[in-house]
Amino acid sequence: MTARMTPAPDALMSGRRHNGDEALRHDRTDMFTQDRPAAVPAATTGLPAATGQVLRHHRGPLLADMLRAGFGSLVVALPLFVVQGLGMVAVGVLSLLVALFAGFGIQRAIRLSEVWRAVPGPHGFIERHSLTGRRRIALHQLTRLKLLHYAPRRGGGWFRLILTDQLGHVLAVEDSLRDFNHLVATALTGAGARHLTLDGVTRHNLSALGLRVPQTCTGEGGS
Numbered sequence: 001m002t003a004r005m006t007p008a009p010d011a012l013m014s015g016r017r018h019n020g021d022e023a024l025r026h027d028r029t030d031m032f033t034q035d036r037p038a039a040v041p042a043a044t045t046g047l048p049a050a051t052g053q054v055l056r057h058h059r060g061p062l063l064a065d066m067l068r069a070g071f072g073s074l075v076v077a078l079p080l081f082v083v084q085g086l087g088m089v090a091v092g093v094l095s096l097l098v099a100l101f102a103g104f105g106i107q108r109a110i111r112l113s114e115v116w117r118a119v120p121g122p123h124g125f126i127e128r129h130s131l132t133g134r135r136r137i138a139l140h141q142l143t144r145l146k147l148l149h150y151a152p153r154r155g156g157g158w159f160r161l162i163l164t165d166q167l168g169h170v171l172a173v174e175d176s177l178r179d180f181n182h183l184v185a186t187a188l189t190g191a192g193a194r195h196l197t198l199d200g201v202t203r204h205n206l207s208a209l210g211l212r213v214p215q216t217c218t219g220e221g222g223s
Contacts, residue, residue, distance in 0.1 A: 055116040055183060057127060062112045069105030073098050079199045116177060118186040126163060126187055128171055139190030141165040147205040156223065159205060163187055181209055191218045 019124065086094075093150045098211055114130040120139075127136040144164035151157035159175040177183065188206070191198065192214025198206075203213055 015064060053118055053179065053182055055118065055177050057111055057114060059112065062108050062175060065108045066105050069101045069108065073101040076101060099121050116183060118183045120189055124186065124190065126171060126183065135169060135171060137163050137165045138169050139168055139193065141189040142187070142194050142196065145187055145191045145196055145202065147202045149205050150167065159209070161187065163181045181211065185210060185211055188214065
């Protein structure tokens with residue numbers, strides 16, 4: 001005869017209790033998840049992966065310009081308070097120089113506060129925030145793109161991008177902006193979509209930056 005082993009009563013109760021707990025746990029999970037929508041991958045939502053790159057100016061050169069402007073204002077203004085008996089002409093000239101230094105310093109401070117955004121795409125735009133307010137140019141409203149290069153006699157030089165839209169709004173930015181090429185490339189996509197005409201100077205400067213002119217952009221004279 002073969003001996004049959006039967007589980008002890010405590011083991012049976014423990015197994016039943018375990019199976020009951022598992023069923024209850026699954027019921028609770030279904031109750032909390034049956035009405036919850038499934039997660040949607042980011043690639044299928046149709047939303048852009050990024051909202052555009054935020055660009056700022058290099059702080060070092062602008063802070064140096066502000067210090068020079070402040071020092072120049074103090075040096076020029078010093079005779080107005082120290083020297084007695086200055087003529088009206090001298091006072092007028094010195095006051096004008098102080099105003100010029102101060103204006104330059106204020107202009108550099110405003111530029112230091114600028115925050116730019118360059119958003120490519122059909123609904124893209126280029127936007128500037130600064131102490132003077134906010135201005136935006138939509139790429140689908142772009143009517144003019146000019147890229148100029150200023151070269152002093154002592155070498156160096158800088159680029160300046162000028163954008164104009166259908167409403168007459170103008171945005172101008174120089175290459176002291178970090179990732180200036182990225183902003184120019186974003187504006188160039190808008191110019192290509194709008195089939196804008198780019199002059200020879202702009203085309204030459206775009207090539208100097210390593211940017212290719214879109215084939216949809218004609219040159220002056222229709223070339």
